[in-house]
Amino acid sequence: MTMDFWTPIRLSIEIAFVSGFIVIILGTLIGKWMAKKTFKGKTFLETVLLLPLVLPPTVVGFLLIIIFGKNSWLGQAIEWLFQQPIMFTWWAAVIASTVVAFPLMYQSAKTGFEAVDKNIENAARIDGAKEWQVFLYISIPLAMKSIVSGGILSFTRALGEFGATLMFAGNLPGKTQTTPLAIYVAIDAGNMTLAWVWVIVMIGLSFVMLLGVHFLKAPAN
Numbered sequence: 001m002t003m004d005f006w007t008p009i010r011l012s013i014e015i016a017f018v019s020g021f022i023v024i025i026l027g028t029l030i031g032k033w034m035a036k037k038t039f040k041g042k043t044f045l046e047t048v049l050l051l052p053l054v055l056p057p058t059v060v061g062f063l064l065i066i067i068f069g070k071n072s073w074l075g076q077a078i079e080w081l082f083q084q085p086i087m088f089t090w091w092a093a094v095i096a097s098t099v100v101a102f103p104l105m106y107q108s109a110k111t112g113f114e115a116v117d118k119n120i121e122n123a124a125r126i127d128g129a130k131e132w133q134v135f136l137y138i139s140i141p142l143a144m145k146s147i148v149s150g151g152i153l154s155f156t157r158a159l160g161e162f163g164a165t166l167m168f169a170g171n172l173p174g175k176t177q178t179t180p181l182a183i184y185v186a187i188d189a190g191n192m193t194l195a196w197v198w199v200i201v202m203i204g205l206s207f208v209m210l211l212g213v214h215f216l217k218a219p220a221n
Helices: 002-036 042-053 057-068 073-082 090-114 118-126 131-142 144-159 163-168 179-188 192-217
Strands: none
Touching: 002 042, 002 090, 002 131, 002 144, 002 179, 002 192, 042 090, 057 073, 057 090, 057 163, 090 144, 090 163, 118 131, 131 144, 144 192, 163 179, 179 192
């Protein structure tokens, strides 16, 4: 019973950690690019990037099934490469969590990079720094608070992902059954005590994460 209790929590943390790592990299790179570039269609592209934030989770799950399902060329390529479909696997849960968490990281990183003083970056370029050096040693350190805040928020969002994961990854105990899914099953089975304990754990983890963001954004005395 103890093992069964901790398994969904462990899966949730593992999936949130991996998807959070992916989101931090993608969100930082794309956020930096979008913060400094002006081009036709930028507003449309940004709207697409932020869509998972407002779309119903079932819609996100449905689109993931269409994109990665057996009838898509991408799904067939993945099945040929790994000898199994990606749906109803651990990685499907990671993909679902990554998609829904990405907008939070992207928006936070973009805001941080927009606040970076261009004169400081230009001064580094004049001194001979290459673009990747400006990015690593100037832009990222100056936008670090926003990047870390976005990373924490993305991790928390991935930790609580439910709808898209249920549709795309399924609810397989020990494999894709994260804590939100386990809570749903416990309530459906009438096991309110177990559901309450899982709820308390999720509230505790989320509270700690959001508290970290609050302290990070608080002005230094």
